[in-house]
Each structure stands twice: as C-alpha cells, then as structure tokens.
Amino acid sequence: xxxxxxxxxxCISVCIIAIIFYVSGDAGSQKIITNNDLSQANTPSHDHPxxxxxxxxxxxxWSQIKEQATAKQIQQKKLPFTPKxxxxxxxxxxxxxxGNVIYDHNALLSLDEALLRMQSKLDSxxxxxxxxxxxxxxxxxxxxxxxxxxxxxxxxLEAKDEFSRTSETLADTSVHQSVKAIENDEQLxxxxxxxxxxxxxxxxxxxxxxxxxxxxEYMFASMKLDFDESLSEExxxxxxxxxxxxxxxxxxxxxxxxxxxxxxxxxxxxxxTAKLNKEETQAxxxxxxxxxxxxxxxxxxxxxxxxxx
Numbered sequence: 069x070x071x072x073x074x075x076x077x078x079c080i081s082v083c084i085i086a087i088i089f090y091v092s093g094d095a096g097s098q099k100i101i102t103n104n105d106l107s108q109a110n111t112p113s114h115d116h117p118x119x120x121x122x123x124x125x126x127x128x129x130w131s132q133i134k135e136q137a138t139a140k141q142i143q144q145k146k147l148p149f150t151p152k153x154x155x156x157x158x159x160x161x162x163x164x165x166x167g168n169v170i171y172d173h174n175a176l177l178s179l180d181e182a183l184l185r186m187q188s189k190l191d192s193x194x195x196x197x198x199x200x201x202x203x204x205x206x207x208x209x210x211x212x213x214x215x216x217x218x219x220x221x222x223x224x225l226e227a228k229d230e231f232s233r234t235s236e237t238l239a240d241t242s243v244h245q246s247v248k249a250i251e252n253d254e255q256l257x258x259x260x261x262x263x264x265x266x267x268x269x270x271x272x273x274x275x276x277x278x279x280x281x282x283x284x285e286y287m288f289a290s291m292k293l294d295f296d297e298s299l300s301e302e303x304x305x306x307x308x309x310x311x312x313x314x315x316x317x318x319x320x321x322x323x324x325x326x327x328x329x330x331x332x333x334x335x336x337x338x339x340x341t342a343k344l345n346k347e348e349t350q351a352x353x354x355x356x357x358x359x360x361x362x363x364x365x366x367x368x369x370x371x372x373x374x375x376x377x
Contacts, residue, residue, distance in 0.1 A: 121162050122164075123163060124155070125155075127206055127210060128155055128159070128206055147197060149186060155205060168209065169210060172275055172321065173280070183221060184225070199218065224264060231263060250288055257288075261281070264276075279321050286311060293307055322361070322365050331360070336356060353375040
C-alpha cells in the first residue's frame with residue numbers, strides 16, 4: 069500500500085523548514101534568503117491583521133456562545149479545549165468579501181494549532197462539541213465551513229497517522245545519497261498529497277497546501293539538481309534560478325499570490341521595455357508595487373526586491 073516510513077515524512081517537513089533559499093542577484097553576487105526571511109513572508113500576522121480583511125477574529129460573536137451549556141459539556145466530558153482555546157487557534161483564518169473561508173497557509177497553520185495538540189484526545193462526540201462551539205461563535209456559512217474543515221482535517225490527521233503506522237515496518241533509513249532515493253521520497257509525498265485530496269477535496273487541499281507543496285517541490289528539484297552530473301556549473305546555476313523563480317511564483321503566503329505576482333511581473337516587464345530614463349522607470353516600478361500590494365504585504369516580500377531595476 070504505502071511504501072515509506074513516517075520518519076521520512078517528518079524528515080521532509082524538517083528539511084522544508086530548514087531550507088536556505090538562494091536568490092540570484094547581479095552578476096558576481098548572490099542574495100541569500102534565510103529562514104527568518106521566509107518566516108516573515110509565510111507567517112500570518114495574528115496581532116496586526118489587514119484591516120480590510122475579515123477573519124474569524126473579526127467576525128466571532130462571544131454573545132452567541134452558550135457559555136453555561138458549553139461549561140457543562142466541558143465539565144461532564146472533560147474536553148481538551150475551551151471556547152477561548154478554539155477562538156485563539158482559529159482567529160487568523162481569513163474570510164473573503166462574501167463571508168467564505170479562505171483556504172490558505174494561514175488556515176493550515178490554524179488547523180494545526182487547533183488540532184495537533186489534542187487530536188489523540190478527541191472522539192466523535194467531542195469533535196461534534198468542538199464544531200458546535202465554532203458554529204455558535206461564528207454564525208452563518210463561515211461557521212459551517214470552518215466547522216466542516218476542522219472535522220475533515222481531523223479525519224485527515226487520523227488517516228495520516230494510519231498511513232504512518234502502515235508503513236512503519238517498511239522504514240527506509242537511507243539518506244538522500246542518490247536521485248533514486250530522492251524520487252522515492254517524492255513518491256511518498258505524492259501519496260501524502262493524494263491522502264489530503266481524499267479527506268479535504270482538491271480545491272481545499274490546493275489552497276491549504278500551496279506554500280507547503282511549493283516548498284517540497286523546490287526541495288526535491290534542488291536536491292536532484294545537485295546530483296545531475298550532466299550539467300556544467302554554469303548550467304546548474306541557470307537551472308537553480310529557474311527553480312527559484314518557480315518557487316517564488318507559488319510559495320509566498322499572500323492571498324492570491326500566484327495570480328497577483330504574475331500580473332505584477334507582466335506589467336513590470338512592460339515598464340522595463342519602455343526605454344524610459346532610470347528615474348522614471350524606478351518611479352513607475354514603485355507605483356506599480358504600491359498598486360499591487362498593500363504596505364503590510366510589501367513588508368513580507370521585501371526580500372524579493374520586486375521594485376528593483
């Protein structure tokens with residue numbers, strides 16, 4: 069069925085977090101983006117959300133929480149959560165202008181925050197109570213959607229644990245010493261992606277794991293490139309830049325980043341080919357950046373130097 073060990077799943081996650089991203093700069097120089105830069109780009113701002121973006125925090129209605137009933141449930145069931153815990157875990161989940169949940173990296177981090185530490189203590193009854201608290205605190209379709217994704221993500225985590233247990237006896241402790249070993253782990257990751265799709269659906273999965281999948285693809289491509297002896301160092305450098313650019317197109321945790329980044333790059337290219345003087349070109353690039361990304365978003369992508377000539 070599944071062919072790898074849960075240990076390797078953990079290793080993949082750790083490797084992704086530990087990657088140092090290299091971005092090519094001017095000739096003879098190279099800008100190195102560390103995990104701190106990546107964290108700034110991909111970590112949601114819980115304390116200072118964009119004022120124009122609705123979130124669970126801005127829509128949560130404490131007055132709707134049935135405090136006495138919930139307290140009684142918690143006392144009788146000894147639940148591993150409280151309404152306050154549920155709110156704190158999910159408050160960064162964003163909602164669109166129609167009140168629908170935005171399934172992005174922020175939502176993924178919130179789901180992990182809500183469920184990973186108490187997954188083993190949940191059962192069908194306590195999960196139903198958890199969903200009820202969410203629906204009470206977040207009335208309407210946003211609450212329904214949030215409660216549904218929490219339940220679906222819980223079932224995914226359970227299936228992922230079974231995935232690990234099933235493959236435990238087939239553990240492969242070899243490190244990435246060949247392209248074949250890397251491709252084996254790529255296959256493992258593909259199986260994990262398929263498992264997500266079964267429990268969460270393709271659309272939800274592609275949104276939640278866009279950043280994670282981009283990081284994994286970057287990691288695998290970079291490691292395989294290191295083993296490619298058919299390319300010269302110059303050719304490898306060109307390939308590295310291509311891999312990095314593809315990663316940049318998908319891996320930034322900003323709403324609708326791939327589409328917005330592509331649109332920005334297209335208009336930037338138009339400006340660069342307009343043969344304006346340097347000052348006018350820079351001014352137009354600055355205006356372009358301001359028109360495509362908010363000030364908060366710009367702070368999170370400063371390392372990309374999008375407005376640089």
